[in-house]
Amino acid sequence: MSSIVQFDNVGLRYGTGAETLSDLSFSLRRGGFYFLTGASGAGKTSLLKLIYLALRPSRGLVRLFGEDMVTIARDRLPGFRRRIGVVFQDFRLVPHLSAFDNVALPLRLAGVSERDLQRPVAEMLEWVGLSHRSSARPATLSGGEQQRVAIARAVIGRPEMLVADEPTGNVDPEMAARLLYLFDNLNKLGTTMVVATHDLHLLSRIGSATMMRLDDGKLQDPTGLLRHPPARPDSF
């Protein structure tokens, strides 16, 4: 079994305050589907930020794709970040870019030519039901539409791992089901999924998903399954 994310005794502290995250030790296996739950303020977003390389831990070891991310040179980070798709809780769309250009941004940064990106971006917008809004700017989109653009942007580059922070928080149940279907399909294609959510219905829809629960910055892992995950059934 290969782990795509490995945390060992990780702690995170903002400034000089108390630790937001304490003693996190877990492994996420490549191709797994993980739901991250916990009360507001439990540290879900902070943990996701450590995973998608927006923060460095205050202590401990973080390994992604088999590489130590704590001591890695800064100029090597972009290469790893391109392998991770992120759906931010607050969407973080670029305000002056259209929906199309927001979705195309990861491809442009990866050096894909304008000609080659037109079709996948159009298809992705069609899939999230926003073909008719492709030229609209984020300020003119509803919360749900912005969230769909954010999801399209996160998955357009076929990342190895998708990190989503409350991805269905602003969409109707039908769209939530479609997004979950997309996530499940991406996962079946080999994308590791890490989804932070409050939505209990979401948790029940992916039977194979592993649950991770954060309480006051500590990961609840009474059985030690997260720290020492079992081998995948298909590896026997």
Place this chain on the structure above:
Amino acid sequence: MFELFRFAARDKGVLPEHRSSGMLPWLIAIMLFLTALACWAGMSLAGAAASLSSDLDRRATVQLAEPNARLREGQIRALLVELDKLSIVESVRRVSDEELSAMLDPWLGDTARNADIPVPALIDLVFTQSNRNGLDQVKALVTTVAPNAQVTADAEWLAPASSLLRTLKWLALGLVALMAVATGSVVVMAVRSSLNTHGETIDIMHLMGASDRQVAQLFERQIARDALLGGTVGVIVAILVILPLSARISSLGGGLPGETPVQWWSFPMLILLPVFGVGLARLVARRTVMSNLGDKL
């Protein structure tokens, strides 16, 4: 070269076109206008100083203030013959009465010609290239032929002017350097302001895998366009000012040797200034962005 101005398709629209640094092209236009003026002044003064120095080193004037006209004419003819025989002298000629009058007219008007003012006879001589310091030999010869005559190296009486020209040249070049520093500082401030304005966009780009170099390229290209626009406007206006100005300076006709207000190569240099400006702005923008982003994760 063309990469300097090319706007890569993958950068399209990532930063908005209207920025807080929207005044930058006009600031650069003013900077480049002043730089072009200083540059032109420096080049002209450098040319004039060089020309003056090369002339002065080899030139001397024999002045014969003999009141007896017949004696004076005889000594002049003898001096012309004897000086011409010297191997260290390349050319020797008597300054004609018309030339003397032309030199005196601006100061005395035409009264000098009519009022019978005693005007000394002058002989201009030019030493050969290899005998720039043959003044003593000439003085010895002149003293034997015409004891009342004085020999003066042109460098002696024009040295202060030559020194002034050289000082002004360095002053102008110093101004060019200062303007370059000021232009760079303006670019630094504009880039920092733009970095603050677009901090959120840059964070998003970073999280999607953009390298610092890619972010810096966005700023470089935007600054390059601003610098090219501003630089072109500034230099065009400067040339429009310089052309009539140099024509007026030429028309002054002060009669100084080496007077060359406009060098032919000044204008190609001025036309290249926007390119230098773009290069400088790009370099400064890149270093500013890279050093500012270096503090982030």
